[in-house]
Amino acid sequence: MAALVSVNVGLPKDVAWQGRTVHTGVWKAPVDGPVMLRRLNLDGDGQGDLAGHGGEQRAVLVYQLDSYRHWRDVLGRDDLTPGAFGENFTVDGLPDDEVCIGDRFRVGDALVEVTQPRVTCYRVGLRLGEPRLPALLVAHHRPGFYLRVLADGEVRAGDELVKVADGPERVTVAEIDALLYLPGHDRAAVVRALRVGALSPGWKASLRALLDEPADRPGNPGLGAVAPPPAWAGFRPLVVTGVHPETADVTSLRLAAPDGTPLPPPVAGQFLTVQLAAGLVRSYSLSGPPAGASYRISVKLEPGGAGGRFLRDHVRAGMTLDTAAPRGAFTLDRSDRPVLLVSAGIGATPLLAMLHDLAGHRSGRAVWWLHGARDGAGHVFAAEVRALLAALPSGREVVCYSRPRPQDRPGVDYTRAGHLDAGVLGGLDLPPAAVAYVCGPPGFMDDVTAALTAAGVAEVHREQFSALAAQTPGVRPAAAGPPRSRPGPGPTVTFARSGVTAGWSDGDGSVLALAEDCRVPVRWSCRTGVCHTCETGLLSGDVDSVPEPLDPPAAGTVLICCARPRTDLVLDL
Ligand SMILES: Cc1cc2nc3c(=O)[nH]c(=O)nc-3n(C[C@H](O)[C@H](O)[C@H](O)COP(=O)(O)OP(=O)(O)OC[C@H]3O[C@@H](n4cnc5c(N)ncnc54)[C@H](O)[C@@H]3O)c2cc1C
Numbered sequence: 328m329a330a331l332v333s334v335n336v337g338l339p340k341d342v343a344w345q346g347r348t349v350h351t352g353v354w355k356a357p358v359d360g361p362v363m364l365r366r367l368n369l370d371g372d373g374q375g376d377l378a379g380h381g382g383e384q385r386a387v388l389v390y391q392l393d394s395y396r397h398w399r400d401v402l403g404r405d406d407l408t409p410g411a412f413g414e415n416f417t418v419d420g421l422p423d424d425e426v427c428i429g430d431r432f433r434v435g436d437a438l439v440e441v442t443q444p445r446v447t448c449y450r451v452g453l454r455l456g457e458p459r460l461p462a463l464l465v466a467h468h469r470p471g472f473y474l475r476v477l478a479d480g481e482v483r484a485g486d487e488l489v490k491v492a493d494g495p496e497r498v499t500v501a502e503i504d505a506l507l508y509l510p511g512h513d514r515a516a517v518v519r520a521l522r523v524g525a526l527s528p529g530w531k532a533s534l535r536a537l538l539d540e541p542a543d544r545p546g547n548p549g550l551g552a553v554a555p556p557p558a559w560a561g562f563r564p565l566v567v568t569g570v571h572p573e574t575a576d577v578t579s580l581r582l583a584a585p586d587g588t589p590l591p592p593p594v595a596g597q598f599l600t601v602q603l604a605a606g607l608v609r610s611y612s613l614s615g616p617p618a619g620a621s622y623r624i625s626v627k628l629e630p631g632g633a634g635g636r637f638l639r640d641h642v643r644a645g646m647t648l649d650t651a652a653p654r655g656a657f658t659l660d661r662s663d664r665p666v667l668l669v670s671a672g673i674g675a676t677p678l679l680a681m682l683h684d685l686a687g688h689r690s691g692r693a694v695w696w697l698h699g700a701r702d703g704a705g706h707v708f709a710a711e712v713r714a715l716l717a718a719l720p721s722g723r724e725v726v727c728y729s730r731p732r733p734q735d736r737p738g739v740d741y742t743r744a745g746h747l748d749a750g751v752l753g754g755l756d757l758p759p760a761a762v763a764y765v766c767g768p769p770g771f772m773d774d775v776t777a778a779l780t781a782a783g784v785a786e787v788h789r790e791q792f793s794a795l796a797a798q799t800p801g802v803r804p805a806a807a808g809p810p811r812s813r814p815g816p817g818p819t820v821t822f823a824r825s826g827v828t829a830g831w832s833d834g835d836g837s838v839l840a841l842a843e844d845c846r847v848p849v850r851w852s853c854r855t856g857v858c859h860t861c862e863t864g865l866l867s868g869d870v871d872s873v874p875e876p877l878d879p880p881a882a883g884t885v886l887i888c889c890a891r892p893r894t895d896l897v898l899d900l
């Protein structure tokens with residue numbers, strides 16, 4: 328019979344960590360006497376970051392005495408006391424390789440159910456001063472697990488945990504943890520795990536994503552979108568075969584192989600990265616049809632923009648540009664569901680490639696082209712879009728001009744005056760089964776995503792033409808300036824989206840730490856090669872991995888928390 332050895336609680340507090348402040352509830356301390364266990368928490372307990380921890384599915388974290396003994400021996404630690412792994416229940420019994428998702432236990436007056444393994448997060452490593460711990464917990468098959476509370480009640484140290492129901496399918500905590508985080512991802516086992524109703528929705532979504540991608544493609548789709556492998560490594564010279572003005576401030580370029588051989592076809596929605604000059608690296612979505620002898624990109628010449636100015640002043644037909652292979656996971660799905668292509672301004676480019684693809688295949692899908700422009704002078708690709716929509720049996724268009732000119736004709740050049748916003752989208756009777764692709768300024772994408780979600784459209788994909796927002800769980804925001812370049816004795820690392828280049832020095836530890844020093848927005852959770860949150864496109868160069876990631880990242884990407892440059896690098900960050 329399993330026993331509750333210790334009930335541990337703790338409220339979030341600020342702790343200093345690597346020169347930053349982290350708001351965390353990972354410090355838990357044992358409680359004497361009874362504690363009330365409710366749907367979201369034990370009384371007196373809390374989590375610092377509710378996006379990653381806590382909530383109904385993760386109300387109680389459980390860890391076992393046997394694992395304490397294991398880590399005492401492996402890590403040589405004799406200072407591990409109950410609560411040290413951030414758990415609420417320290418238990419004797421209930422090993423991770425026996426407890427199953429969906430198992431139910433009566434403990435004290437409460438009834439609880441196993442929902443998922445522990446979240447892989449750096450904070451358990453922070454708590455114990457052992458940064459490798461998130462990876463070790465997975466690699467040693469000792470993650471611990473979460474409970475949801477089916478009936479509130481008092482619990483106390485010494486209570487027995489009495490099993491009252493077996494989880495269906497008998498999928499153990501250790502097994503499902505390995506299924507997601509370690510190589511293999513046995514599809515039959517994933518299907519079996521998905522039959523367990525008690526599994527938390529987050530884990531179900533991750534396991535479903537594993538099934539949606541081809542099994543032989545490198546990368547872990549359960550932990551993040553996996554793009555098709557890039558067609559070539561690094562940069563190769565492509566020759567500019569045409570320069571074509573679309574509007575006063577948008578110019579299209581055609582790029583082809585110097586020997587005229589066909590270029591590998593991209594997937595509609597992908598982008599190219601071009602090395603315009605030393606240290607001047609910019610990405611542009613492909614805007615033309617996927618198949619063809621050349622690639623087309625369409626560039627908005629931003630006033631004062633370095634890349635736009637270079638293109639305007641220097642790029643002519645006949646010159647070569649070093650170009651990385653088409654990349655990106657913002658790609659058109661192959662279902663027969665209705666598709667919404669929603670853009671503002673130059674954000675139309677990847678969606679135009681998708682529209683070309685749909686028209687080229689004479690797709691029977693219902694296709695909505697929803698676009699916002701300032702006026703007729705800024706309405707890029709207007710004629711091209713109309714011709715493509717006309718080739719589709721079920722294509723329709725809504726174009727909003729925020730500031731139409733007197734000569735712009737309502738009902739002819741544009742559909743409505745005003746912004747393409749929630750009011751417009753809400754009145755369109757959009758099909759909830761649709762899949763939506765959205766591209767434009769970040770604020771536009773946020774508004775559109777909210778409006779589409781409110782209209783019942785569940786699947787919304789977004790492409791951002793700049794650095795992605797940072798994701799630094801629990802770290803208190805500190806005043807920081809814009810990204811900055813930095814010298815260093817080692818290889819140079821160019822962060823393409825942020826437009827900065829830094830020199831490596833061995834004290835940096837990882838490319839992630841170097842990016843942080845340069846104030847480049849970064850995304851991470853475990854910082855030790857498990858969660859893939861930091862997976863980043865490697866546009867050129869080679870890295871060493873320290874430590875080795877538990878499951879390799881997708882082709883053409885690196886986990887920057889484990890990466891050290893072996894050569895100069897260009898990263899899609
Ligand atoms: C995946 C992806 C796809 C993309 N697709 C496209 C596409 O299809 N078409 C396209 O046109 N762009 C696209 N972009 C954006 C593109 O890569 C460039 O970021 C964009 O063109 C601006 O580059 P720039 O060098 O001209 O301007 P930058 O020099 O990067 O400057 C950007 C803006 O900031 C302003 N600025 C620059 N320096 C300062 C300063 N010190 N203080 C204040 N303001 C400043 C400039 O005036 C300019 O308006 C894409 C980006 C990504 C990541």
Ligand code: FES
Nearest residue numbers: 852854859861888
């Ligand atoms: S932050 Fe988790 S793998 Fe890099």
